[in-house]
Amino acid sequence: MSHITVKGVNKVFKTDSREVVALKDINLHIPQGQFVCLLGPSGCGKSTLLNAIAGFSLPSSGEITADAQLITGPGPERGMVFQEYALFPWMTVEKNIAFGLEVKGMAKDKIEQTVSQLLSMLSLSDFRHRYPKDLSGGMRQRVAIARVLALDSPIMLMDEPFGALDALTRRNLQDELLRIWSELKKTIIFVTHSIEEAIYLADRIIVMTYRPGTVKRDILVDLPRLRDPASAEFNALKRELGQLVMEEQQRHHNDEMRLAAVD
Numbered sequence: 001m002s003h004i005t006v007k008g009v010n011k012v013f014k015t016d017s018r019e020v021v022a023l024k025d026i027n028l029h030i031p032q033g034q035f036v037c038l039l040g041p042s043g044c045g046k047s048t049l050l051n052a053i054a055g056f057s058l059p060s061s062g063e064i065t066a067d068a069q070l071i072t073g074p075g076p077e078r079g080m081v082f083q084e085y086a087l088f089p090w091m092t093v094e095k096n097i098a099f100g101l102e103v104k105g106m107a108k109d110k111i112e113q114t115v116s117q118l119l120s121m122l123s124l125s126d127f128r129h130r131y132p133k134d135l136s137g138g139m140r141q142r143v144a145i146a147r148v149l150a151l152d153s154p155i156m157l158m159d160e161p162f163g164a165l166d167a168l169t170r171r172n173l174q175d176e177l178l179r180i181w182s183e184l185k186k187t188i189i190f191v192t193h194s195i196e197e198a199i200y201l202a203d204r205i206i207v208m209t210y211r212p213g214t215v216k217r218d219i220l221v222d223l224p225r226l227r228d229p230a231s232a233e234f235n236a237l238k239r240e241l242g243q244l245v246m247e248e249q250q251r252h253h254n255d256e257m258r259l260a261a262v263d
């Protein structure tokens, strides 16, 4: 089981000069196995919501539960993949993947078996003895995904994991992620500001508003996979989402102009 409930969540950041309402009255239920994208322009609270679900930064009010258990901090059932890979540079690929399992005290032969399976699943077998600095961005992100999969968390939280990759590598990794997701039946919450990426991947897209971050639209994507970005249905949804995101982008822009005028 791995469902998430977000109930009446608010998050306020206080700085010396002002308060930022990053999230306001967010209510969501994410069933087990759903692939959800959080979509919106910069500053609309996507990472704040993801970090709250991860337990890194708790809500100011409201509550989030995973399998009906209140989230009060990070937990093994929720694995996080960041944009910036977060690998240990002094460890080889296989050591990076094995690390969490060693910390958990798993038996050596079981670790070897798990790591080999993951290396194969993510096409990393030929790179097992390499260090992160000797890998491309796409390969490094594969290792980061393998590391989270090693811990077998039923929930994967992903914060713009492919944002720094070139278009072709990004599409390859999107396809691999879809394959892994359908094979392992994970619940995935994936932050992106790419409309096309959200439509390509998600069962459900949650469009957020810019400051305060609220749910602007909650859309189920009912297109068969693998999805064709050239299809009429894909493009119709892209236009609809483009309009919604642009409205928020405009609010972001207006806000920046207003703040610049005050300074």
Ligand SMILES: Nc1ncnc2c1ncn2[C@@H]1O[C@H](COP(=O)(O)OP(=O)(O)OP(=O)(O)O)[C@@H](O)[C@H]1O
Residues within 6 Å of the ligand: 013, 014, 015, 020, 021, 022, 040, 041, 042, 043, 044, 045, 046, 047, 048, 049, 193, 211
């Ligand atoms: N630690 C913090 N202190 C003060 N304000 C913060 C803090 N973290 C986030 N914010 C503010 O909260 C709002 C939401 O930020 P958040 O990073 O969640 O947005 P985002 O949608 O993930 O944007 P991006 O795509 O740029 O990462 C922004 O206005 C941001 O400036």
